[in-house]
Amino acid sequence: MDREPGLKKATAALPTDAPLIDVLFVVLPDSLLLDLAGPAEAFRLANQALQRRRRPAAFRLRYAGPEAQVQSSVGLTLAGIEPLPERLSAPTWVVLLGRPGEVAQVVRRQRPWLAARDWLGRVLPQHLEAADTPHRLLTVCVGALLAADAGLLGTRRCTTHHELLDDLVALAPQAQVLANRLWVEDGALLSSAGITAGIDLALHCIAQHCGDALAAHVAQVMVAHGRRGTQDPQRSPLLAFRDHLHPALHRVQESVCERPGEPWSAEALSAIAHVTPRQLTRLFRQHTGLTPRDYVEHVRVALAQQALRSGAKTGQAADMAGFRSDRQWRRARQRRAASTS
Structure with missing residues (x-):
């Protein structure tokens, strides 16, 4: 599952002229707060670690959705949400989050879901197909169902929360839905099981972009020990x-x-x-x-x-x-x- 980081004289390091990555969280009403805050904190801590090493930040956190203000899963109001962009001008990692409730009550039943689904189907396909694309689609828990509903999974390998695997198969019958996985990577699509697995997915992405040593530092600060991944044939030697x-x-x-x-x-x-x-x-x-x-x-x-x-x-x-x-x-x-x- 992991791809080997490039090596220079020391360990892999982010080039000083690397473009800033937009990490775009798609926020809907009732978004699971931990699915948002966990990965966001990992990316923030990565920036903090880079800046302490006198290197430029790697990630710009953005929050977009159909509504400018929503209530999260725990009742906390999230405001200042920007509109979903009509195009991805910078390298962008779109993150789809989990939501509580039965699938029948969530999928295709609410206007914000439909608006996000239509935006995904209109904007993302052209950005995810190229082999060298700088863009990524990251899903956490129910986020994989939203990606499936938007027609973005195709025949790719993917996963979601164990309680939703059958629903994901129904929405994306051609996709290779894998059970018992914390996260799965297939090209520009990276999907995770949900909740804390979203943090593992973020740490994996940080390691790919910034190097294993920096990802290990972030994991240690978060008391997450290290990246988990049930498909990994072996853990990174730096972890x-x-x-x-x-x-x-x-x-x-x-x-x-x-x-x-x-x-x-x-x-x-x-x-x-x-x-x-x-x-x-x-x-x-x-x-x-x-x-x-x-x-x-x-x-x-x-x-x-x-x-x-x-x-x-x-x-x-x-x-x-x-x-x-x-x-x-x-x-x-x-x-x-x-x-x-």
Whole structure:
């Protein structure tokens, strides 16, 4: 499900001249507030992390819908909603949200739903077909049914909340509706099961656009541990060993992921954690089962393997991952193999 991020000398990073992504939340009456606020916070925190690294923000959050003011699922009034745009002038990720109620009471029964469906069918198809399109359609929970009602699913793979799978099949009989999935990606369509799975989907999109290290940072700030995805054959190496809440270790791991080529001595790593080298080793063993050196080596080996799969030559892959030579990489691979055998 995940696509490998591009590698440079260190980990994948957003180019400084990358265009700002419009994340356009389509807000209807009774929109589930967590489906909106969870992903929106993830994108906001990504911008915050980028700016703290003296890099430009990557996302512009927008909220549009048929009505300028609506009441959310929990009774909170949402105002200042802009009209649905007639065209997508900037790279845009359209996010369709969940809503409470039985499907028979929601789908095609209310004017705002019909207005959003007509807008989607009129504006989005031309933007989602091209292989290199910068636009995306993200759905959370019932949002997949709205996309289906607008005729946007076609034969794509998709998912939704487990209680709505049969309804999605009925609305989009040609689509490949997958059960037991937190989220599914098929080209420009990304669908999620709903509620907290919308956060997982947002973290995946952040990782694709800004790099795994930044997505891991956002997940840690949100106390989400890391991206989940039941289709992933394996977790990203930059997210492995991050299922803990120790802030000092997260600081060390983020630094290693962002700059794997640094000569990471025990002293340098412990300085980031503000503990002694002995204390850092004890913490690493307690929370990850590795030593700090083991973790650095794990990241470098995994990044080199990613580079090889992306078409890099052996020497280039070793250099990208931070190894000083092919020989150093070979020895690291041998140690990794011995530790897992």
